[in-house]
Amino acid sequence: MTSQSxxxxxxxxxxxxxxxxxxxxxxxxxxxxxxxxxxxxALRPDVAAPAEETWPLCTTLVRVLDDEAKAVGPWxxxxxxxxxxxxxxxxxxxxxxxxxxxxxxxxGKTSFYMKSTGEEAVAVAAAYALDGEDMCFPTxxxxxxxxxxxxxxxxxxxxxxxxRGDKLxxxxxxxxxxxxxxxxxxxxxxxxxxxxQAVGWAMASAIKGDSRIAAGWIGDGATAEGDFHSAVTFAGxxxxxxVLNVVNNQWAxxxxxxxxxxxxxxxAARAIGYGIAGLRVDGNDALAVHAATQWAAxxxxxxxxxxxxxxxxxxxxxxxxSDDPTAYxxxxxxxxWPLGDPIQRLKAHLIGLGEWDETxxxxxxxEVAAEVRxxxxxxxxxxxxxxxxxxxxxxxxxxxxxxxxxxxxxxxRAAVAEAKARGR
Amino acid sequence: MSVMNMIEALNSAHDVMLAxxxxxxxxxxxxxxxxxxxxxxxxxxxxxxxxxxxDSPIAEGGIVGTAIGMALYGLRPVAEIQFADYIFPAxxxxxxxxxxxxxxxxxEWSVPLVIRTPYGGGIxxxxxxxxxPEAFFAHMPGxxxxxxxxxxxxxxxxxxxxxxxxPVLFFEPKRIYNGPFDGYYDRPVKPWSKDPRAEVPEDxxxxxxxxxxxxxxxxxxxxxxxxxMVHVALATAEAEAIDAEVIDLRTLVPLDxxxxxxxxxxxxxxxxxxxxxxxxxxxxxxxxLVQERCFYHLEAPIVRVTGYDTPYPHSMEWDxxxxxxxxxxxxxxxxxx
Numbered sequence: 001m002t003s004q005s006x007x008x009x010x011x012x013x014x015x016x017x018x019x020x021x022x023x024x025x026x027x028x029x030x031x032x033x034x035x036x037x038x039x040x041x042a043l044r045p046d047v048a049a050p051a052e053e054t055w056p057l058c059t060t061l062v063r064v065l066d067d068e069a070k071a072v073g074p075w076x077x078x079x080x081x082x083x084x085x086x087x088x089x090x091x092x093x094x095x096x097x098x099x100x101x102x103x104x105x106x107x108g109k110t111s112f113y114m115k116s117t118g119e120e121a122v123a124v125a126a127a128y129a130l131d132g133e134d135m136c137f138p139t140x141x142x143x144x145x146x147x148x149x150x151x152x153x154x155x156x157x158x159x160x161x162x163x164r165g166d167k168l169x170x171x172x173x174x175x176x177x178x179x180x181x182x183x184x185x186x187x188x189x190x191x192x193x194x195x196x197q198a199v200g201w202a203m204a205s206a207i208k209g210d211s212r213i214a215a216g217w218i219g220d221g222a223t224a225e226g227d228f229h230s231a232v233t234f235a236g237x238x239x240x241x242x243v244l245n246v247v248n249n250q251w252a253x254x255x256x257x258x259x260x261x262x263x264x265x266x267x268a269a270r271a272i273g274y275g276i277a278g279l280r281v282d283g284n285d286a287l288a289v290h291a292a293t294q295w296a297a298x299x300x301x302x303x304x305x306x307x308x309x310x311x312x313x314x315x316x317x318x319x320x321x322s323d324d325p326t327a328y329x330x331x332x333x334x335x336x337w338p339l340g341d342p343i344q345r346l347k348a349h350l351i352g353l354g355e356w357d358e359t360x361x362x363x364x365x366x367e368v369a370a371e372v373r374x375x376x377x378x379x380x381x382x383x384x385x386x387x388x389x390x391x392x393x394x395x396x397x398x399x400x401x402x403x404x405x406x407x408x409x410x411x412x413r414a415a416v417a418e419a420k421a422r423g424r
Numbered sequence: 425m426s427v428m429n430m431i432e433a434l435n436s437a438h439d440v441m442l443a444x445x446x447x448x449x450x451x452x453x454x455x456x457x458x459x460x461x462x463x464x465x466x467x468x469x470x471x472x473x474x475x476x477x478x479d480s481p482i483a484e485g486g487i488v489g490t491a492i493g494m495a496l497y498g499l500r501p502v503a504e505i506q507f508a509d510y511i512f513p514a515x516x517x518x519x520x521x522x523x524x525x526x527x528x529x530x531x532e533w534s535v536p537l538v539i540r541t542p543y544g545g546g547i548x549x550x551x552x553x554x555x556x557p558e559a560f561f562a563h564m565p566g567x568x569x570x571x572x573x574x575x576x577x578x579x580x581x582x583x584x585x586x587x588x589x590x591p592v593l594f595f596e597p598k599r600i601y602n603g604p605f606d607g608y609y610d611r612p613v614k615p616w617s618k619d620p621r622a623e624v625p626e627d628x629x630x631x632x633x634x635x636x637x638x639x640x641x642x643x644x645x646x647x648x649x650x651x652x653m654v655h656v657a658l659a660t661a662e663a664e665a666i667d668a669e670v671i672d673l674r675t676l677v678p679l680d681x682x683x684x685x686x687x688x689x690x691x692x693x694x695x696x697x698x699x700x701x702x703x704x705x706x707x708x709x710x711x712x713l714v715q716e717r718c719f720y721h722l723e724a725p726i727v728r729v730t731g732y733d734t735p736y737p738h739s740m741e742w743d744x745x746x747x748x749x750x751x752x753x754x755x756x757x758x759x760x761x
Binding site: 135137167168169171172176178179180185186188190193195196197198199200201202203204205206207208214226227229230231233234237398399400401402405406407 | 449475476480481483485486488489490491492493494495496497498499501513516517520521525526527528529530531532533534565566568589590634677678679681
């Protein structure tokens with residue numbers, strides 16, 4: 001008889017695996033290990049196909065635009081040139097807007113900003129594939145949804161500046177937009193909470209026999225949250241009419257996607273375990289994003305339940321204005337991303353079709369720059385965070401409840417008196 | 425009028441509202457076909473169909489998260505959390521989401537949601553079927569917290585909660601589902617059928633949120649209580665022959681501060697009783713409010729009678745439970761000064 005401790009002595013020592021990206025500051029970015037299947041190679045199952053027919057698509061990439069920016073294969077959404085030009089324009093608006101607002105933050109006009117550089121197609125192309133009345137539950141890098149749905153840039157900026165024009169009354173961190181009229185649900189800083197909410201909204205639409213569907217977005221990092229699991233479970237169980245997007249931009253602040261499980265399998269492959277349809281899509285290919293979203297939306301509308309879509313993309317800039325990515329990844333990693341830039345790829349496609357050229361593109365960029373500048377002027381006329389921001393102290397107590405209960409009324413009186421005493 | 429126990433009264437509230445408002449849906453773990461482990465939703469799936477009353481996966485965060493989504497759509501979901509002890513996975517959805525959506529969207533969106541959950545001890549449920557977590561929710565901006573203590577109030581308050589435009593945490597004292605248990609655990613259990621508060625109208629009526637009830641009028645001392653503790657307070661006053669005024673708060677947030685103030689100013693003495701752990705319990709808030717508002721009327725220090733700051737024990741349930749043996753001496757001590 002050997003004792004427990006003797007038996008243990010003969011076993012190898014356990015070791016903990018902590019995932020590590022293959023390049024850190026000072027290294028050359030290396031994306032060679034990422035398999036990139038040729039555009040057009042992914043099969044396109046019928047919208048009504050059993051979920052398992054999509055599962056091979058969870059470990060490849062749905063790509064439409066090839067290296068010459070030609071649309072190839074069964075996923076080509078065959079959009080008319082006018083739609084393509086509008087999508088391109090909206091993506092350019094998002095990029096120019098991001099640059100202006102990033103600079104505004106650096107100039108001290110607001111506290112915080114988040115760019116979506118490199119991820120413009122993820123939001124803009126999805127908005128074009130959904131109906132305007134479908135309900136979006138975004139996370140914080142889908143400003144493209146608002147732009148594509150025609151939300152005024154001035155409104156977005158007033159929110160960013162928390163100024164007198166901010167319809168959210170200065171209560172939310174910049175970029176935490178909300179717009180009910182355009183089906184864009186209020187963004188939460190507590191990640192993943194929007195996912196079960198999107199599923200619940202979709203369930204309600206099905207309960208009422210409505211025809212509108214919901215779409216949710218989550219980042220690669222936040223898929224680790226319990227809310228992701230419960231959302232996909234509920235969506236699968238009740239065949240909820242919802243499109244569940246995972247924006248895999250490879251980074252969750254400083255943690256690479258491996259910390260969320262990306263070394264083990266793809267995010268799209270989560271669909272297999274839940275028994276629902278799944279697609280893995282080149283997120284820098286606007287046509288592929290459109291086609292996949294359309295496929296999933298048609299499926300949801302046919303009462304065939306949810307689809308989990310992984311949008312494989314790259315966060316070119318820092319997480320936010322509070323982040324310095326050179327502290328944890330190579331400096332020029334965005335430029336090295338093997339799937340290119342979504343705006344450049346769509347532009348090249350339109351040029352290849354003979355529907356666009358460099359002169360028109362330059363004119364578009366100038367026009368958009370002027371439009372964004374003009375919006376900024378209008379927004380700043382209503383104040384910025386450091387100057388003339390939203391500061392009506394009474395309103396701090398409104399909208400906690402529909403009515404103002406006595407304890408909040410009492411605190412409101414005290415706060416107003418305190419502000420007055422401070423010389424406000 | 426019918427004689428109903430609390431379960432039947434709560435079932436009737438669901439029935440009335442499911443019939444009255446087609447946007448009302450009810451769901452939770454075992455809440456559909458089976459009708460809930462305490463039978464509160466029994467028979468409702470059969471009557472209203474399984475897209476209006478249904479079973480959910482075991483995921484409290486998912487239950488509340490999807491219920492919020494339904495409320496955003498325009499439904500009025502009534503979500504059941506099987507035991508209040510299980511509510512913590514839903515904490516983020518309640519605290520960071522349901523309670524703030526009206527505020528963070530400046531009224532663009534709101535969450536008319538009821539989360540019902542049985543709470544409290546006295547059933548030998550051990551650590552995970554006995555707790556009273558109401559103070560956590562009373563601490564949250566944008567959340568209303570309601571606790572009925574009898575069948576009539578249970579139905580009227582639940583209907584008011586379903587009609588309320590904001591999220592309501594509805595705590596059901598499970599020890600008194602079947603009868604007004606007063607803490608005398610060694611005596612035979614009284615059924616609700618012998619109690620006038622079990623006379624419940626079959627149709628629609630409401631008991632307004634934010635209004636306390638005087639469960640017993642008195643002059644000597646004010647006892648602030650809710651849920652099962654209302655009955656403990658009534659029985660203790662009787663047993664000790666103390667002319668206590670027992671205020672059944674019914675809603676913790678928004679609190680009926682006028683009822684509290686009026687009573688304490690009249691009696692000059694205040695005892696607060698709750699089942700929950702003592703430190704940072706809702707009794708602490710009440711004690712602070714009473715001394716802020718009634719200090720010059722007080723003739724004795726405010727006393728709290730509570731559960732202990734331990735996890736809820738199984739075998740020593742009656743040593744833990746704040747019954748007449750703990751409240752009686754507290755009342756006498758307050759009256760001595």
